[in-house]
Amino acid sequence: MAEVQQSVQALSVSGAVPPEFVRLEHDQPGGATFQDTGLEEAPVIDMSKPDCGSRMVEAAMEWGSFQVVNHGVPAAAVAELQSVGRAFFALPQEEKDRYAADPASGRIEGYGVGTRAPRRNLAGKKMWADYFYHYVAPLAIVNHDIWPNNPAGYREANEEYCRHMQRLTREMFEHLSTGLGLEKGAMSEAFGGDELVLLQKINSYPPCPQPDVVLGVGSHTDMCTLTILLPNDVSGLQVFKDGRWHDVKYIPGALVVLIADQIEILSNGRYKAGMHRAMVNKEKTRMSWPVFVEPPRELVVGPHQLLATDDNPAKYKAKKYKDYQYCKINLLPQ
Incomplete structure (x- = not known):
């Protein structure tokens, strides 16, 4: 079993905020430089409307993020996923520790805590969050041994939700492909088709005594193709646009979509990866269930051949x- 460290949940109960969690002044969510003016909001797209594709394309170009409603994911599947996730984080600490991630293994899967040493690209500060990662697709890379046996129904809830994420991903890829002037199946094919990887994460951001100086996760773009994030009803996600941070308001039943690095690369910069960060709350636990949609590890991704031309050369390797x-994790040039 991996070495176990104190959880952020335990820190929250103690009422302490150790200095390694306190952000530098320019990066503190309470700092004036990063205050959201509230003038704009990330687009909310109704997927039952005929214009959903064009609106998705516009949002991917201008924001790198949007919310979707009427997306076809049953409310029961969402509720069950959230129920088993909350139940896992409510387990005694020693039971959660049975699933602790082992960094020495080179795999990301398992239970982790924000008190662990930060990655280099998080400015040396720790994140006010505990979390759980595991792959849900394709079946060939899924390790059910790392999935919790408790609560009952965890596996069934995650497998059901995964099926809906696969269908929703295909639909969004089709809209984004045609928005680039490509065949609707081009993006899915470029990212691996049936071998597309889905990585499920649960984030738990416990109450924080000093939310103005701490972040659940610092500002970043995701490495994958796109991220589909299911929030609970405690707001905290922010996206960056035009030099300022914007709150992503909670909309019951909505899913947040974040365009990530590989779509920006494939589109040769026409779509942009959405910079985002996670705030914390003084009184309530914020949770989210992001699904990271990744290409297979050995797949080569670059600008699509029809989008890199003599007039518009490739901007990415x-x-x-x-x-x-x-390269991204270790801050090396791409």
């Missing part, structure tokens, strides 16, 4: 996804 991950 083509490389294996695993090499892109390594």
Whole structure:
């Protein structure tokens, strides 16, 4: 079993905020430089409307993020996923620790805590969050041994939700492909088709005594193709546009979509990866269930051949996804 460290949930109960969690002044959510003016909001797209594709394309170009409603994911599947996730984080600490991630294994899967040493690209500060990662697709890479046996129904809830995420991903890829002037199946094919990888994460952001100086997760773009995020009813996600941060308001039943690095690369910069960060709350636990949609690790991703021309040369290097991950995590040039 991996080495176990104190959870952020335990820190929350103690009422302490150790200095390694306190952000530098320019990066503090309470700082004037980062205050959201509230003048704009990330688009909310109704997927039952005929114009949903064009609105999605516009949002991907201008914001790198949007919310979707009437997306076809049953409310019961959402409720069950959230129920088993909350139940897992409510377990005694020693039971959660049985699933602790082992960094020495080179795998991301398992239970983790924000008190662990931060990655280099998080400005040396720790994140006010505990979390759980595991792959849900394709079946060949899924390790059910790392999935919790308790609560009952955890596996069934995650497998059901995964099926809806696969269908929703295909639909969004089709809209985004045609928005680039490509065949509707081009984006899915470029990212691996049936071998597309879905990585499920649960984020738990416990109450924080000093939410104005701490972040659940610092500002970043995701490495994958796109992220589909299910929030609970405690707001905290912010997206960056035009030099300022904007709150992503909670809309019951909505899913947040974040365009990520590989779509920006494939589109040769026409779509932009959405910079975002996670705030914390003084009184309530915020939770989210992001699904990271990734290419297979050995797949080479670069600007699509029809989008990199003599008049518009490639802005990004083509490389294996695993090499892109390594460079980004270790702050190496791409």
